[in-house]
Amino acid sequence: MLTLQRLLPAPLAKVDPYDAYRPPHRGPLLRINMVASADGLVTDPKGRAGGLAGEADRRVFRVLRALADAILVGAGTVRAEGYGPHRLTPDLAERRRSEGRDGPAPIVVVSRSLDFDFEAPLFTEATARTIVLTCEASDLARRTAAARVAHVLVVGDRTVELAAAVGALGSELGLDHLVCEGGPTLNAPLLAAGLVDELCLTLSPAIMGTGGPAIVEALPAPVALTLHGLYEHHSELFVRYGPRRDVVPQTSGGLVRS
Numbered sequence: 001m002l003t004l005q006r007l008l009p010a011p012l013a014k015v016d017p018y019d020a021y022r023p024p025h026r027g028p029l030l031r032i033n034m035v036a037s038a039d040g041l042v043t044d045p046k047g048r049a050g051g052l053a054g055e056a057d058r059r060v061f062r063v064l065r066a067l068a069d070a071i072l073v074g075a076g077t078v079r080a081e082g083y084g085p086h087r088l089t090p091d092l093a094e095r096r097r098s099e100g101r102d103g104p105a106p107i108v109v110v111s112r113s114l115d116f117d118f119e120a121p122l123f124t125e126a127t128a129r130t131i132v133l134t135c136e137a138s139d140l141a142r143r144t145a146a147a148r149v150a151h152v153l154v155v156g157d158r159t160v161e162l163a164a165a166v167g168a169l170g171s172e173l174g175l176d177h178l179v180c181e182g183g184p185t186l187n188a189p190l191l192a193a194g195l196v197d198e199l200c201l202t203l204s205p206a207i208m209g210t211g212g213p214a215i216v217e218a219l220p221a222p223v224a225l226t227l228h229g230l231y232e233h234h235s236e237l238f239v240r241y242g243p244r245r246d247v248v249p250q251t252s253g254g255l256v257r258s
């Protein structure tokens, strides 16, 4: 079984990632999970995340999915990564079942364009019906096509209002614990709206040097973070941050303690 070395808060030679990331209580939680290179990029030269992820990152990625009620993702990532439905490894299916979550988590994709192939496995092979979060400005014909194969929630006019959407997932569908797998465009409004409880960031031991997106694109103001935990496996670093709500952005662009 793959284990991580815990460096912080208290050093421990071997921890099971499931135990490390399992929240102490059930209830509302929104985590962002991203992997970045040492020079801060979230894509490999092929424009995907796969080239950055080592064995332990793949395990943490699966564990964070298995712990969640639903997997939130932007349409850009669904298209770039060719997202399919969530599938559980047998060991994680068993642990998930033992915690009262039967079967895989639904994928919740955020989109205004609804530019998807609705015959793709994400929609036709999902055990837990895929959820599409969209807004009034989306194309009606595409919305109708989406509704044939997915659960469609319309929240907001020109864009999806993410605070209301996250609230509706919890109150209407009982999906309280969300893991957001990006991408950088979706991460920005989630962070800006103060909806993120934890950033789970894997630092990959590689320098890409190619330029490209960072974990968040076009954040309107900086967000201060505090360290929750730090783990290591074969030079991959797993950093867990929470937002620092006592530090606020200044109009000059900096941060100051309130």
Ligand SMILES: NC(=O)c1ccc[n+]([C@@H]2O[C@H](COP(=O)([O-])OP(=O)(O)OC[C@H]3O[C@@H](n4cnc5c(N)ncnc54)[C@H](OP(=O)(O)O)[C@@H]3O)[C@@H](O)[C@H]2O)c1
Binding pocket: 033, 034, 035, 036, 041, 042, 043, 047, 048, 049, 052, 073, 074, 075, 076, 077, 078, 080, 081, 110, 111, 112, 113, 114, 115, 134, 135, 158, 159, 160, 161, 162, 181, 182, 183, 184, 185, 186, 187, 189, 213, 217
């Ligand atoms: N390293 C990592 O951990 C990681 C993780 C995720 C992604 N990535 C990489 O990041 C890239 C994709 O990122 P991205 O920033 O282009 O895409 P993204 O954040 O996944 O998706 C952006 C799209 O999501 C929809 N969207 C987001 N917020 C919305 C809102 N409030 N209302 C309505 N629609 C909204 C829009 O879709 P429509 O255009 O359909 O309207 C928008 O174009 C890929 O190269 C992927 O490989 C890396």
